[in-house]
Amino acid sequence: MSPKDFAGLRVDKARLMNDIHSTCEWGKGERWGDAETETGMSRLSLSDTDQQARDWFHETTSALGCKVHVDAMGNQFAVRPGLDNDAPPTYAGSHLDTQPTGGRYDGILGVTAAVEMLRVLNDNWVETAYPVAVVNWTNEEGARFPMSMVASGVWSGDILLEKAHNLKSVIPANDTATMRSELERIGYLGDVPCSWEATPMAAHFELHIEQGPILEAENRRIGVVQGVQSYKWFTVTVRGRDSHTGATSFQHRADALLTASKMILASHKLATQHGALASTGILNLKPGSTNTVPGFVQFSLDIRAPENETVDKTEAACKSAFSALAAGQDVLDIQSGCTPSSRQCTVDWRTDFVSPATHFHDDCISCVQAAGQDLCGSGSGEAEADEVRERDIGSWGKLMTSGAGHDSVYANKHCPTSMVFVPCRDGVSHNPSEYSTPEQCADGANVLLGAVVRYDRLRGERRRERGP
Secondary structure, three states, rough: OOHHHHOOOOOHHHHHHHHHHHHHHOEEEEEEOOOOOEEEEEEOOOOHHHOOOOHHHHHHHHHHEEEEEOOOOOOEEEEEOOOOOOOEEEEEEEEEOOOOOEEEOOOOOHHHHHHHHHHHHHHOOOOOOOOEEEEEOOOOOOOOOOOOOOOHHHHHHHOOHHHHHEOOOOOOOOOOOOOOOOOOHHHHOOOEEOOOOOOOOEEEEEEEEEEHHHEEEEEEEEEEEEEEEEEEEEEEEOOOEEEEOOOOOOOHOOHHHHHHHHHHHHHHHHHHHOOOEEEEOOOOOOOOOOOEEOOEEEEEEEEEEOHHHHHHHHHHHHHHHHHHOOOOOOOOOOOOOOOOOOOOOOEEEEEEEEEEEEEOOOOHHHHHHHHHHHHHHOOOOOHHHHHHHHHOOOEEEEEEEEEOOOOHHHHOOOEEEEEEEEHHHHHOOOOOOOOHHHHHHHHHHHHHHHHHHHHHHHHHHHHHOOOO
């Protein structure tokens, strides 16, 4: 096919949406509307419903002529042969697990769109220069086993296999299962090593809903993702002294919860000053009695920004402010209105997770932008990807940095990578009412298809330039 013909390849929207909604029968969650498909998802990693979705992936891609294998973390890889099968495939994919109260599009769209890509290539008898493949990464959400993107992290060599296998399930409460035991139970503990050496990738493309409000607010169809922002997760422990609420005056309390509350407020103010984001999503306290001043509080702190330096500066500012607040000092006017106490608290930090800023590969970004131009702009499909990127992206798209982490972060460590974003209603994600229209889903799938085909063609052109 000519470059123009490649640019004209289009997904079957109805078929794509059927895949999304039929696979979402496994793990249906909270209902948010009256229509049959207006339910959220609760398909936790390595659960029985996750097994059903994985079985669908294996059966569907095998029927499309792919060779499918599973690695030691349960990652599924479906490879469609190309003309030269001695070289690594160009991959597209995402994940099929969801949050406990998630929706139908986060991760799921990326996998189903990649499967639809295979169908379109087959329907049009397209022979790619190199293999084209689809990946379903395990436990991307980190909801059941508390480490997000853990399986792609093992693949990249950043997370030890033993550490990942020993992660204990936190949902349901008091569950004794580990990742390894659940992989064995559902039959997805593969015999292929989980590593980029065992399963090499020539490139990795991922379609995802934006999970934010920008594309919808600016009426743009496609986000061309240039990278993922830096973030760090911490556990902050504040210790005071348990005491009776009626017999202990404000002046004599070491109130760990009040102090922790001031710290959380300080984190918001300091993040704003530094151009970062700070959030607390977990808060635990002891003893948990109505008439006892809490003497122990532990809370999570998530700090994010586009650049590592900004996260580091915000972290340092928070540590300084938290220490001062624990000692009873007034910072950022946060003590204002509170009765001073002669008792002090202590504060300790634990760093739980560090994800440096990720900058995606120019070639992949160019392919995404060119595919978006083919779909949404006036491009004929004959312009080279780098020429397209030099032009203004136009009103159809936006160059973006992802605020959330994705498996593409780890893929990017060992192969050229980029992502495609599509709008989601009100920017809502990790919520049952998460929603992208069929047209938006098809837009993203078409750009994913176009980017993968363009990258394959780019690889072929460079091989010819190198000569025998």
